[in-house]
Amino acid sequence: STSGAKTGPPPVLRYNLNNVTITNTPVKNRESVLILTPMARFYQGYWDNLLKLSYPHELITLGFILPKTKEGNAAYAELDKQITKTQKFGPEKDRFRSIIILRQDFDPPIPSQDEAERHKMQNQKPRRAAMAKARNSLLFTTLGPSTSWVLWLDADVIETPPTLIQDLAFHNKPVITPNCFQRYYNAEKKRMDERPYDFNNWQDSPTAQKMAAQMSPDDILLEGYQDMATYRALMAYMYEEGGDIHYEVPLDGVGGTALLVKADVHRDGAMFPPFSFYHLIETEGFAKMARRLGWHAAGLPNYKVYHYNE
Amino acid sequence: STSGAKTGPPPVLRYNLNNVTITNTPVKNRESVLILTPMARFYQGYWDNLLKLSYPHELITLGFILPKTKEGNAAYAELDKQITKTQKFGPEKDRFRSIIILRQDFDPPIPSQDEAERHKMQNQKPRRAAMAKARNSLLFTTLGPSTSWVLWLDADVIETPPTLIQDLAFHNKPVITPNCFQRYYNAEKKRMDERPYDFNNWQDSPTAQKMAAQMSPDDILLEGYQDMATYRALMAYMYEEGGDIHYEVPLDGVGGTALLVKADVHRDGAMFPPFSFYHLIETEGFAKMARRLGWHAAGLPNYKVYHYNE
Numbered sequence: 001s002t003s004g005a006k007t008g009p010p011p012v013l014r015y016n017l018n019n020v021t022i023t024n025t026p027v028k029n030r031e032s033v034l035i036l037t038p039m040a041r042f043y044q045g046y047w048d049n050l051l052k053l054s055y056p057h058e059l060i061t062l063g064f065i066l067p068k069t070k071e072g073n074a075a076y077a078e079l080d081k082q083i084t085k086t087q088k089f090g091p092e093k094d095r096f097r098s099i100i101i102l103r104q105d106f107d108p109p110i111p112s113q114d115e116a117e118r119h120k121m122q123n124q125k126p127r128r129a130a131m132a133k134a135r136n137s138l139l140f141t142t143l144g145p146s147t148s149w150v151l152w153l154d155a156d157v158i159e160t161p162p163t164l165i166q167d168l169a170f171h172n173k174p175v176i177t178p179n180c181f182q183r184y185y186n187a188e189k190k191r192m193d194e195r196p197y198d199f200n201n202w203q204d205s206p207t208a209q210k211m212a213a214q215m216s217p218d219d220i221l222l223e224g225y226q227d228m229a230t231y232r233a234l235m236a237y238m239y240e241e242g243g244d245i246h247y248e249v250p251l252d253g254v255g256g257t258a259l260l261v262k263a264d265v266h267r268d269g270a271m272f273p274p275f276s277f278y279h280l281i282e283t284e285g286f287a288k289m290a291r292r293l294g295w296h297a298a299g300l301p302n303y304k305v306y307h308y309n310e
Numbered sequence: 311s312t313s314g315a316k317t318g319p320p321p322v323l324r325y326n327l328n329n330v331t332i333t334n335t336p337v338k339n340r341e342s343v344l345i346l347t348p349m350a351r352f353y354q355g356y357w358d359n360l361l362k363l364s365y366p367h368e369l370i371t372l373g374f375i376l377p378k379t380k381e382g383n384a385a386y387a388e389l390d391k392q393i394t395k396t397q398k399f400g401p402e403k404d405r406f407r408s409i410i411i412l413r414q415d416f417d418p419p420i421p422s423q424d425e426a427e428r429h430k431m432q433n434q435k436p437r438r439a440a441m442a443k444a445r446n447s448l449l450f451t452t453l454g455p456s457t458s459w460v461l462w463l464d465a466d467v468i469e470t471p472p473t474l475i476q477d478l479a480f481h482n483k484p485v486i487t488p489n490c491f492q493r494y495y496n497a498e499k500k501r502m503d504e505r506p507y508d509f510n511n512w513q514d515s516p517t518a519q520k521m522a523a524q525m526s527p528d529d530i531l532l533e534g535y536q537d538m539a540t541y542r543a544l545m546a547y548m549y550e551e552g553g554d555i556h557y558e559v560p561l562d563g564v565g566g567t568a569l570l571v572k573a574d575v576h577r578d579g580a581m582f583p584p585f586s587f588y589h590l591i592e593t594e595g596f597a598k599m600a601r602r603l604g605w606h607a608a609g610l611p612n613y614k615v616y617h618y619n620e
């Protein structure tokens with residue numbers, strides 16, 4: 001696809017989508033996984049964790065999209081260095097099947113990537129619309145006919161069990177997500193501690209439904225803001241110490257920190273709405289769209305992954 | 311992507327989406343075009359017309375999706391024969407850059423492909439939802455990072471000007487469509503004649519808006535049915551004999567017979583909703599979704615292409 005020059009007859013590729021299996025034993029069936037990461041900043045912890053994933057790397061394609069900003073350029077340089085190290089000089093078993101890196105062709109909507117700035121409520125709609133478009137660009141240009149699973153993994157997820165893909169696929173759900181936490185120093189207790197991070201995994205509430213019904217068509221509901229109490233049941237708070245890691249709950253909204261999706265869900269048309277879709281946007285809108293297509297999302301409250309702490 | 315075996319270091323592909331131009335002089339800028347065709351039946355006229363397109367074939371990738379039915383199998387066999395003829399034995403200038411053929415992994419919703427049967431009103435919603443999913447599967451698995459334009463071309467469009475792609479791209483619109491007609495024998499006039507075919511290209515009306523407002527969320531508006539008069543302005547009837555072929559009108563709904571889309575519209579997330587989206591579905595829903603993303607559709611009433619007459 002990089003040159004019009006031909007050597008021999010041009011390629012004709014035939015795919016029977018029926019032969020692409022999507023099962024709860026993906027390693028045994030040698031199913032292809034596409035790991036997609038929108039990346040504004042590079043974290044070494046993300047890359048190190050990625051390398052430790054025990055799903056056969058020769059079945060994994062990586063896809064990245066990075067903004068065309070100063071920060072994005074810096075992240076690109078670091079990512080590129082790590083890729084070369086792994087793909088060229090690393091042990092055979094570490095190397096991924098292929099890697100696609102996209103540079104975004106639109107401007108980021110807010111100037112700063114700092115946690116406080118990006119979580120301000122008035123910044124959420126343009127920010128999440130831009131994120132949705134970045135995810136869609138990445139998805140539409142990298143999903144292939146032989147992909148079985150798509151793992152969405154944010155660039156600041158720095159710690160997961162190495163069996164993440166196998167463990168999530170084991171549930172055989174169209175859309176499934178673990179619980180994303182954050183390690184921090186608890187000054188009161190004077191020791192390291194952890195707290196829930198991703199509030200976009202939730203079960204709907206009558207209050208949220210009522211709020212949505214009174215909104216104008218373009219308005220969106222946001223989760224995790226005091227000014228907008230939705231009384232949704234958040235998976236973040238369903239974690240039980242010592243609980244079964246395979247305990248599963250149904251979800252109406254999902255986040256994108258770590259999200260395993262059967263490729264057929266995307267192929268049917270489920271994408272990340274960059275506009276208000278049932279008053280939801282981006283990953284939360286994606287869960288709703290998947291539902292409209294007949295696919296139900298699930299979550300694992302006791303299965304933890306960790307977000308970087310800035 | 312067909313084998314895990316490696317020879318040399320695995321591929322790393324880097325794409326700057328900013329460098330993929332989408333201009334009104336696509337030949338000069340050597341822009342890649344992806345022609346996508348959902349195909350239930352094979353028509354020789356479609357293939358012959360495709361071969362005659364003067365857009366440089368080495369810049370064109372073809373993508374097909376065919377149902378896994380007896381009819382689909384027959385169409386696949388005929389398509390395959392023509393592809394081999396062109397790609398292996400045809401003149402160099404006829405050969406396309408690459409060809410991807412998908413076989414659908416879900417059942418067609420209605421048993422027959424006959425025109426009378428498929429146009430029955432009660433068959434429309436399941437039929438068009440299935441068509442939408444077929445289009446999405448095709449789109450999500452074939453769109454690449456270097457694609458500039460997507461031309462949707464139905465398998466029963468058997469006659470277009472050879473300069474179709476250049477002529478449509480010349481308008482530099484995010485979504486643009488010609489007027490799809492049908493040749494037939496006019497028994498009254500005792501001679502060949504032609505009539506409008508595609509009624510999905512329209513401008514919205516207050517009546518249709520009102521009808522939509524009174525519908526339940528899952529209901530869809532259909533065009534071209536007497537029981538459901540929408541009073542939309544149909545591009546089919548805007549044709550003027552001898553009129554400028556480049557005369558352009560804005561559209562709110564589009565059909566899929568021949569439809570040129572800037573790849574960025576799809577990359578932003580615009581797909582074919584297989585569910586009621588603002589009471590629209592499939593290609594008409596696509597136009598609405600593109601609009602929600604800020605992209606406006608246009609039509610060329612005097613620029614004709616022709617649909618097969620069964």
Ligand SMILES: Nc1nc2c(ncn2[C@@H]2O[C@H](COP(=O)(O)OP(=O)(O)O)[C@@H](O)[C@H]2O)c(=O)[nH]1
Pocket residue numbers: 037038039040041065066067104108109118130131134153154155156
């Ligand atoms: N390509 C791209 N990625 C982004 C952009 N903004 C954030 N990201 C990435 O998208 C993911 C989610 O964003 P983040 O800011 O961490 O969301 P939060 O953790 O919910 O505050 C992370 O992997 C970011 O690195 C952007 O403008 N473009």
Ligand SMILES: Nc1nc2c(ncn2[C@@H]2O[C@H](COP(=O)(O)OP(=O)(O)O)[C@@H](O)[C@H]2O)c(=O)[nH]1
Pocket residue numbers: 347348349350351375376377414418419428440441444463464465466
């Ligand atoms: N893959 C696939 N293509 C289909 C199916 N049904 C129709 N098509 C194709 O989709 C396009 C539009 O369908 P068609 O029946 O011609 O629509 P109409 O002309 O509006 O009645 C044509 O190219 C058909 O060959 C289907 O079930 N699967």
Ligand SMILES: [Mn+2]
Pocket residue numbers: 154156307
């Ligand atoms: Mn984050």
Ligand SMILES: [Mn+2]
Pocket residue numbers: 464466617
């Ligand atoms: Mn047709």
